[in-house]
Amino acid sequence: MKCPCNPSKQYEDCCKKAHQNIQSVATAEALMRSRYSAFVLADIDYLQKSHHSKTRPSKREKEEIFTWTKSVEWIKLDVLQSTKNTVEFKAYFYENGSLNVIHENSFFEKEDNYWVYKNAL
Template sequence: MARPTSTPTCPCGLPAPYEECCGRYHSGAAAAPTAEALMRSRYVAFTRRDAAYLLRSWHPDTRPPVIEFDPGLTWTGLEILGTSEGTAFHQSGTVTFRARYEDGGRPGALYERSQFLRVGGAWVYVDGEFIQ
């Protein structure tokens, strides 16, 4: 008897498969409805080294010309620590998160408070403040 196959959950930490979660934002099939959803999808884009999505979801005033990925860095988990505004009823929002990684086999974490704005109805990342 064949065993059922399970689809792995999205790296953003939500219990849905990638294709039904952040994958639909990456492909352009849907737009992230909240600042938190955009934050999660951007984290997943970093795990997948999807520079095109990261640039597309970055505010034009703060977007870098290119994104270079560190080949020794592997993202290993995302934890949303808090949100402020950032829903369909807001024009701006803040997401505070911890992203875990391994760099050359050494574990680490990035703590950041990220700012998001809605531009033309779509959420975009503006900038972030590192938290010690």
């Protein structure tokens, strides 16, 4: 299977490693890519684990995110730029027959010795 975050790579050689062991993620960009793949695969447990404890969605929000991720068709991810702690990206998806894009500059930091998503800037 091609990796959702980068179709030129195989999932097993890319985001699967992060999904199986979040501590293996070396950079904020790698974490962001693994989170995009988790959205595509509806891996809500990984999304929760990779989200900062202070900004992590509640159990009710987790269920809503799961339902939403299953209701859209993910198209592609474009990473526009990244720094040590930020990643600007566009994630494209179809929802109700319309092409949509999430354009975000995300902030990441380490918590419990691994990278996590904290918030959008």
